[in-house]
Amino acid sequence: MNILQRLKEGVLLSDGATGTMLMAMGLKKGDCPERWTLTNAEKVKELHSAYVQAGARMILTNSFGANRFKLKKYDLQDQLYQLNCQAASNAKEAAGGKAFVAASVGPTGELLKPLGPVEEAEAIDAFKEQIVAVADGGADLILLETMTDLKEATLAIRAAKENTDLPVFCTFTYNLTKVGFRTIMGVDPDKAVKASLEAGADVIGANCGEGMEQMIPLVKEIRRSFDGYILVHANAGMPRLVEGETVYDETPEKMAELVAEILDAGVNIVGGCCGTTPEHTAAMAKAIGEWKDKNK
Numbered sequence: 001m002n003i004l005q006r007l008k009e010g011v012l013l014s015d016g017a018t019g020t021m022l023m024a025m026g027l028k029k030g031d032c033p034e035r036w037t038l039t040n041a042e043k044v045k046e047l048h049s050a051y052v053q054a055g056a057r058m059i060l061t062n063s064f065g066a067n068r069f070k071l072k073k074y075d076l077q078d079q080l081y082q083l084n085c086q087a088a089s090n091a092k093e094a095a096g097g098k099a100f101v102a103a104s105v106g107p108t109g110e111l112l113k114p115l116g117p118v119e120e121a122e123a124i125d126a127f128k129e130q131i132v133a134v135a136d137g138g139a140d141l142i143l144l145e146t147m148t149d150l151k152e153a154t155l156a157i158r159a160a161k162e163n164t165d166l167p168v169f170c171t172f173t174y175n176l177t178k179v180g181f182r183t184i185m186g187v188d189p190d191k192a193v194k195a196s197l198e199a200g201a202d203v204i205g206a207n208c209g210e211g212m213e214q215m216i217p218l219v220k221e222i223r224r225s226f227d228g229y230i231l232v233h234a235n236a237g238m239p240r241l242v243e244g245e246t247v248y249d250e251t252p253e254k255m256a257e258l259v260a261e262i263l264d265a266g267v268n269i270v271g272g273c274c275g276t277t278p279e280h281t282a283a284m285a286k287a288i289g290e291w292k293d294k295n296k
Helices: 003-007 019-024 033-039 041-054 068-072 077-095 120-136 150-163 189-199 212-225 252-265 278-294
Strands: 058-060 100-105 141-147 168-172 175-177 180-182 203-211 229-235 240-242 245-247 269-272
Touching: 019 033, 019 041, 033 041, 033 077, 041 058, 041 077, 041 278, 058 077, 068 077, 068 120, 077 100, 077 120, 100 120, 120 141, 120 150, 141 150, 141 203, 150 168, 150 189, 168 189, 168 229, 175 203, 180 212, 189 203, 189 212, 203 212, 212 229, 212 252, 229 252, 252 269, 252 278, 269 278
Parallel strands: 058 100, 100 141, 141 168, 168 203, 203 229, 229 269
Antiparallel strands: 175 180, 240 245
């Protein structure tokens, strides 16, 4: 059974943060999180396992920034294939057949021409080499996440569709502005949905940017444009800077209180992003169970 078949059976719980959790586990500020795939593989697998034990049935690989542009900043570009392939393999081992493995693929971190230096063909090649590597490592699906540029997102979807036979998910990062929800590149949910579907995405949604409370009206807006599967990975509230450190205040209990409302709004896959922990996942697992009981 692939994940699209599983979604026909009902709501699926995803995992929580990777980056902020690795920092809590010892990742130094400014270091490359993806490097841990090779240097601290057991800790990464320990994190994956903690999410599975907490009830997550989809876990994300530690490969978000493992593209040629970002890895070059750490002089790791020559290890791109190994990092991505191993990231999927680590997650697959930790999943133990209990959870689907979503290959986390983030933006390139560069602007496309004419705003920046990157040609469309170069961006497609960068996504292709990363996506092929995580697919080779055993990923069950490709999750293109934290997208803000519509063109870049559609190029990434195209690269995934043309080079794998895996389901392709795409989530954008929105913030609530005076004119509604928008990405930092000015993309609204309706445009993101329509362009992603046209490019071939199987599941669409939102991650990061907002806490669970703000995700609820966002989901309602997406649902007005789309009757397919929606994925949401919410932050543990809005970040605050405390003595130079980023802090997320939303407790597992608070996030769990909002789960029923976001499921009622039409979400099919729900999980956490920055600041969330296995404790958040466990609380959401309990809330999903209660919601299912009430909606039998």
